[in-house]
Amino acid sequence: MRSLRSRYARDNVVLVFIILNTVAVLIPLFIILGYVIVQGFNYISLDLFTKELGSPTRNMMGEPTGLVHTIIGTAVVDIMAVLISIPFGIGAGVMLSEYPDHWANPILRVLNDTLNGMPAVLKGLLAFVLVVKPMGSFSGLSGGVALAFVMFPIIARATESALMNIPWSIREAGLAIGLPRWRVILSTIIPAAKVGLVTGFLIAFARAAGEAAPLVFTSFGNNYLPVKWTGWIFGPVDTLPQRLYNLAISPYEHWHGMGWAAAIILLAVITASFAAARFFIRDKKQE
């Protein structure tokens, strides 16, 4: 009996140790969250969501300034990144998972791993060479391409592992009733892996949405709303992570505060997409 009791005691010691570790990991996260909210909260206002930033003098003259151009710009650039990366990323994931014998498979795997491990700033450089140089100007589009390079390998990997989780027997069952291979993948495997695909996409999105480095010489940044709507795509565009940096290194106290407010918005967007990812995962477990 004593030995059983001592085992329970040891079990409890280990449990307390694990809980303390978890708390230790979470403390910095809560400090960051708390600090950002405390610093930025007073700068959250209606103007922040409706006015553009303009030059530093604008605020000094007492005119209302905000980050509406940054918020819209972030949405535009992120949506372009999503539209570009989803078809390519899922396509690559299907290739990796479903055609292991294809000659292009190992090449794709190496390329994908390289892209995944490449520093984000180099992805910006890649988009600079591919889009900014030929088009002759910084643009929202090039920013979208740069972020697509961030999302693509994550989506491809997530797609691959989501599809690999579907038993091979389902594919054989589809083939055995005379379905072509692509039809089996499209109508039985991908729907079955839907939860994994959505989760992978949301994680990729959250990752890309927080990147500033790839945008420095692609979407470039902008203090103003564009004159014409095409400016969102073909002109320099402001984004939250990059604006946050620019505001933080500026010499103006008011801009520092706006930087904290931008951080709150960015954190909210990223937290929302991770929360959505968790929600989808939980949904799966209940089935």
Add this chain to the structure above:
Amino acid sequence: MDNVIENKLRLETIGLSVFYGENPGVKDVSLKIYDKKVTALIGPSGCGKTTFLRALNRMHDLTRGAKVTGKALIDGQDIYDPKLDPVIIRRKIGMVFQKPTPFPTMSIYDNVVAGLKLVGFRDRKLLDEVCERSLRQSALWDEVKDRLKTPGGSLSGGQQQRLSIARALAVEPEVLLMDEPTSSLDPQSTNRIEELIGELKDQVTIIIVTHNMQQASRVSDYTAFFYIGSLIEYNKTTKIFTSPDQKRTEEYITGQFG
């Protein structure tokens, strides 16, 4: 084996071998399968009976490093003709697997008609008819007719296997390959599937792999005994189970090994 040529020939293999890398899983098997008969493939684990079965509808096409040599013919047509789309072969030669394989996201109805709906058949009335006919054939209709829209995965194991059979029958195959279809089922479900095989053989040619010798003797007209990748003996089931020609067949059937 002279007394087995009285029926119409449907499928034939001539010197068929299946290699995994360098190793042959099936060695030089020549076998004639007769129309609208049940042929059982028996033998100890790893003897190549499933490998042989999967060669008949080109399931090895997807297996990395698998290679098939020799000939496999259906109605005289070469199954491995490089100009022939394997999809066409698999429409003719359906397959039911060891474990039930309902498509995870589909309803019972969609599972049954998948082979038609997903290649473009949209006629609702036709699909309804096919669904009912196939589920009746697989003796599942009465149990599921009121819940055709519920997920296929919600059925019990035995029902899922009958659903898999219904799905295979929906595309009206001429030959049905069954790879140990009852090995994961309880005795009652096993009975139902054995009855089903008896009812189906008027319409389709069935080749069944089984570990269960009683099952082979109950359901089949012909039996082939495989051992270490080779076909040892092939004859009418009654002959194999009463007076086999080969010593090894007799030893296996009487439970001395395997």
